Amino acid sequence: MNQWGSWFGLITATSSLCILAEFFIPKGKIRKSINIILSLFIISAFVGAINAAKQSLNFNVRKPDEFIPTKNAKKITDKIENQTEKLINKSLETAVRQVLTDFKINPKKIEIFTDKNEDNCIVMIRCKIYIQKNEPGDTEKAKENIRKNLGICTEFTEV
Numbered sequence: 516m517n518q519w520g521s522w523f524g525l526i527t528a529t530s531s532l533c534i535l536a537e538f539f540i541p542k543g544k545i546r547k548s549i550n551i552i553l554s555l556f557i558i559s560a561f562v563g564a565i566n567a568a569k570q571s572l573n574f575n576v577r578k579p580d581e582f583i584p585t586k587n588a589k590k591i592t593d594k595i596e597n598q599t600e601k602l603i604n605k606s607l608e609t610a611v612r613q614v615l616t617d618f619k620i621n622p623k624k625i626e627i628f629t630d631k632n633e634d635n636c637i638v639m640i641r642c643k644i645y646i647q648k649n650e651p652g653d654t655e656k657a658k659e660n661i662r663k664n665l666g667i668c669t670e671f672t673e674v
Contacts, residue, residue: 522564529560596635603637604629607667611642614661620644620652623674627667642669 533553540549604627615622623645630639642661646654654671661669 522567525560525564529557533557600629607640607642607665610665611644611661611667611669614665615644615652615657618652618654618657618660620646620650620654620657622646640667642667644669644671645674646671648673 533556536549536553540546607627608625611625611627612622625645626643628641628643629637630641632638650673658669658671661667
């Protein structure tokens with residue numbers, strides 16, 4: 516904003532000086548040459564102001580890799596992956612617990628294990644369920660239901 520004020524001030528001062536000089540120029544052949552000089556003076560003021568405005572405008576756009584520093588990118592990615600893995604494990608545990616409740620099985624503990632491929636995609640999910648000895652529910656039917664509906668290989672362990 517300050518540059519625009521300076522630009523208008525420069526144009527106003529140049530125009531005022533040229534108008535005052537116009538009053539003091541004697542009539543005759545010299546008047547034409549001085550008018551040409553004053554015109555060039557005003558044109559140079561406009562060109563200088565336009566050049567300064569052009570230099571002050573920055574059209575450079577930062578590249579996307581400049582937005583995230585490479586040092587922190589790995590840390591951020593690792594944190595997101597860890598949070599996602601914890602969320603998936605918690606969701607799977609809740610789903611398994613719901614199936615076990617349907618079969619009247621009260622688990623002591625549920626462990627979810629996931630394996631990932633080189634692209635960090637989950638490719639295999641295993642579940643280990645700890646139950647009390649002589650649990651009244653049907654563990655074989657629950658195991659089959661979990662494998663069929665959730666796609667999780669399940670193992671029951673009595674404690």
